[in-house]
């Protein structure tokens with residue numbers, strides 16, 4: 663007699679576990695800027711935005727609803743609540759008006775998706791060659807990089823959660839490829 | 850995949866980078882004072898050493914910055930990387946031939 667109890671499991675259990683291994687969630691609309699400037703203006707820019715610009719390479723800082731992501735030694739991606747564009751522009755003009763800098767509104771150029779779950783890093787690694795182990799890419803680390811042929815900004819917001827910023831024309835490419843990888847990963 | 854140490858970001862995969870040609874090629878301060886031969890030399894003549902070569906790379910899909918690399922053209926080994934504007938490290942030939 664075969665031991666039926668030992669192999670019995672709900673038909674959906676495994677499927678549900680696979681589906682939960684990684685989830686893709688579109689991020690809500692946001693105000694976004696790319697700020698570039700000279701060291702003399704970094705502190706004032708942080709004051710204007712409400713988040714001190716991180717000086718450590720590849721690190722993000724968050725205060726309330728606003729985040730500043732280090733992209734380069736004089737370049738940051740600034741993320742804020744939707745609708746804050748005019749207020750942020752005014753604040754920068756006020757604090758940095760006389761200093762050479764650039765503040766480019768990229769709110770609608772970029773879009774973002776959250777990749778979360780125990781398999782998030784594995785699925786991302788199918789298209790991104792960075793070392794995404796927690797010790798090499800800790801929570802709070804962010805960087806411009808590549809996902810297959812799309813340039814992205816990858817930001818680890820939690821041990822098993824990443825925010826991927828991508829140019830909106832790449833959204834279909836990114837999602838389609840991620841979805842294909844997810845299915846392969848679950849197989 | 851080769852790992853290239855960006856002086857800003859640390860070791861990163863080579864596909865994030867673009868090659869930028871020989872480093873430390875200074876643009877003449879007064880181009881109009883040069884004859885054609887000297888101008889052509891500035892534009893087109895480059896070293897092609899067998900061994901250590903100082904060259905520019907750009908971390909285009911990372912921090913976006915140009916920086917300099919000392920690479921052995923025989924072994925492809927990268928001996929040093931340093932920020933743009935910094936002088937070429939004075940490495941002995943023995944280390945270069947390593």
Ligand SMILES: [Zn+2]
Pocket residue numbers: 855856857858859908911912913914
């Ligand atoms: Zn870099």
